[in-house]
Amino acid sequence: MVLSYKHEPFTDFTNIENQKAFEKALQDVHSQLGKDYPLVIGGERITTDEKITSINPADKEEVIGTVSKANKELAEKAMQTALRTFETWKKWDPEARANILFRAAAILRRRKHEFSSYLVKEAGKPWREADADTAEAIDFLEYYARQMVKLKSGVPVESREGEINKFNYIPLGVGVIISPFNFPLAIMAGTTVAAIVAGNTVLLKPANNTPVVAAKFVEVMEEAGLPNGVLNYIPGSGSEIGDYLVDHPKTRFVSFTGSREVGCRIYERAAKVHPGQIWLKRVIAEMGGKDTVVVDKDADIDLAVSSIVYSAFGFSGQKCSAGSRAVIHEDVYDEVLEKAVALTKTLTVGNPEDVNNYMGPVIDQAAYNKIMKYIGIGKEEGRLMCGGEGDDSKGYFIQPTIIADVDEKARLMQEEIFGPVVAFCKARGFDHMMEIANNTDYGLTGALISNNREHIERARTEFHVGNLYFNRGCTGAIVGYQPFGGFNMSGTDSKAGGPDYLILHMQAKTTGEML
Numbered sequence: 180m181v182l183s184y185k186h187e188p189f190t191d192f193t194n195i196e197n198q199k200a201f202e203k204a205l206q207d208v209h210s211q212l213g214k215d216y217p218l219v220i221g222g223e224r225i226t227t228d229e230k231i232t233s234i235n236p237a238d239k240e241e242v243i244g245t246v247s248k249a250n251k252e253l254a255e256k257a258m259q260t261a262l263r264t265f266e267t268w269k270k271w272d273p274e275a276r277a278n279i280l281f282r283a284a285a286i287l288r289r290r291k292h293e294f295s296s297y298l299v300k301e302a303g304k305p306w307r308e309a310d311a312d313t314a315e316a317i318d319f320l321e322y323y324a325r326q327m328v329k330l331k332s333g334v335p336v337e338s339r340e341g342e343i344n345k346f347n348y349i350p351l352g353v354g355v356i357i358s359p360f361n362f363p364l365a366i367m368a369g370t371t372v373a374a375i376v377a378g379n380t381v382l383l384k385p386a387n388n389t390p391v392v393a394a395k396f397v398e399v400m401e402e403a404g405l406p407n408g409v410l411n412y413i414p415g416s417g418s419e420i421g422d423y424l425v426d427h428p429k430t431r432f433v434s435f436t437g438s439r440e441v442g443c444r445i446y447e448r449a450a451k452v453h454p455g456q457i458w459l460k461r462v463i464a465e466m467g468g469k470d471t472v473v474v475d476k477d478a479d480i481d482l483a484v485s486s487i488v489y490s491a492f493g494f495s496g497q498k499c500s501a502g503s504r505a506v507i508h509e510d511v512y513d514e515v516l517e518k519a520v521a522l523t524k525t526l527t528v529g530n531p532e533d534v535n536n537y538m539g540p541v542i543d544q545a546a547y548n549k550i551m552k553y554i555g556i557g558k559e560e561g562r563l564m565c566g567g568e569g570d571d572s573k574g575y576f577i578q579p580t581i582i583a584d585v586d587e588k589a590r591l592m593q594e595e596i597f598g599p600v601v602a603f604c605k606a607r608g609f610d611h612m613m614e615i616a617n618n619t620d621y622g623l624t625g626a627l628i629s630n631n632r633e634h635i636e637r638a639r640t641e642f643h644v645g646n647l648y649f650n651r652g653c654t655g656a657i658v659g660y661q662p663f664g665g666f667n668m669s670g671t672d673s674k675a676g677g678p679d680y681l682i683l684h685m686q687a688k689t690t691g692e693m694l
């Protein structure tokens with residue numbers, strides 16, 4: 180019997196045994212660095228001359244691995260393989276497909292610290308963030324497997340006398356999975372296995388900064404018994420193979436997580452019907468955010484401060500859910516600001532291999548340059564209270580930065596920075612707070628810190644975000660507990676880790692039989 184779903188607990192790193200185990204895993208992973216990873220198409224390992232070199236963002240000299248790079252011909256080979264494999268995979272008993280996910284979850288759980296160590300090395304995640312990323316990947320496997328078992332017999336519909344009507348879900352076909360660098364295990368794995376367990380075959384194109392952890396995950400799925408050709412691993416250039424596969428007439432759906440710019444491009448291209456295409460493509464596009472922590476007049480100030488600071492600076496602000504705006508009632512603004520600056524100054528920045536560092540680097544030179552440019556803009560749009568400095572000599576380190584007194588319409592309050600920068604903005608009252616909270620193109624996450632019941636209830640309907648939290652920060656959704664996805668330009672609100680998610684990867688079929 181399958182036990183009911185419970186999310187994977189996080190590792191307690193204050194426990195010395197856990198600390199030692201993680202240090203050992205880091206050493207083991209260190210000894211594995213620099214390997215070469217081939218493409219995997221139909222189980223065949225294909226090595227190309229052209230490579231993606233994955234480096235450690237905390238130490239540019241350290242190569243995590245080199246990864247073969249698919250071109251259009253190889254993407255086409257992967258498509259043909261996935262199309263062929265779909266004909267058999269779609270007929271598998273959904274429960275048997277779910278069993279592969281359960282087994283993969285068990286393997287990942289046994290190798291938890293190893294995977295988290297790859298996340299420390301390849302993505303620059305501090306231990307706790309890496310551990311949470313691996314736990315979330317396990318959660319996705321466990322949760323979607325159970326969801327598939329629930330959906331396998333469809334949903335009951337009514338029948339009149341003399342007929343039997345049924346309503347079942349069947350798979351779609353070949354899906355293209357395009358994942359971001361910032362949850363290189365959880366989002367990559369979650370989007371991939373949701374499509375697979377629903378009976379589809381997939382082409383996985385991971386982010387170019389983090390392809391090694393994806394290659395390791397493909398090995399886990401093979402070990403768990405996934406038949407060859409169901410999951411095809413094809414890292415490559417987004418603009419080359421990404422465009423090619425999004426445009427492909429045999430692509431049935433695209434599951435994308437990443438920036439608004441790329442998401443909109445995919446959405447638009449996927450809408451065009453190409454010669455030989457006999458369906459309208461489905462697109463799941465989960466994109467950026469400009470997320471707000473709102474602090475009410477009668478809030479618990481210390482809770483407000485920690486919610487702002489940890490939502491803004493966890494994983495150096497490189498979360499779509501990051502609280503990059505703090506909107507604070509004018510009566511408590513100065514106090515919250517002062518305390519937030521003091522707390523931020525205690526945060527340590529450095530190599531994430533050291534458990535004592537709260538923040539590691541940002542992902543690459545382009546991200547570093549972009550964030551530093553925004554800090555420059557912030558200095559003009561507001562008052563620099565702390566941080567503001569960066570050092571890209573060894574890795575891409577940026578100090579956690581608070582910019583105060585920013586106008587609600589300023590660029591710092593409107594544009595996704597995706598780095599450790601938070602803008603503080605003063606509000607006149609609750610109406611004004613809600614107005615500011617809703618004044619961006621996005622609508623992903625938000626938090627209200629308040630002890631005013633009427634304001635909490637008003638925010639429940641007026642604060643227009645896909646994930647709204649009260650009296651806590653705005654990051655850290657848990658699979659199965661807080662299904663995740665946003666409104667407006669944050670995407671298609673697919674709600675990863677939620678009860679509707681798998682259905683997006685299937686089509687419903689009605690049958691009616693006369694007796």
Ligand SMILES: NC(=O)c1ccc[n+]([C@@H]2O[C@H](COP(=O)([O-])OP(=O)(O)OC[C@H]3O[C@@H](n4cnc5c(N)ncnc54)[C@H](O)[C@@H]3O)[C@@H](O)[C@H]2O)c1
Nearest residue numbers: 358359360385386417418421422437438441465466467499
């Ligand atoms: N809403 C969410 O659930 C969610 C979750 C994580 C990250 N994000 C967002 O992702 C962004 C950060 O991730 P990123 O920098 O990896 O995003 P990105 O858009 O730069 O890249 C995402 C993926 O798209 C690929 N890509 C690039 N060009 C492409 C093209 N023309 N066709 C197809 N694929 C292409 C990339 O290679 C990568 O695999 C942020 O904006 C963040 O808010 C959103």
Ligand SMILES: N[C@@H](CCC=O)C(=O)O
Nearest residue numbers: 498499500654655656663
């Ligand atoms: N689901 C994550 C964010 C994913 C995007 O980066 C959270 O809730 O913090």
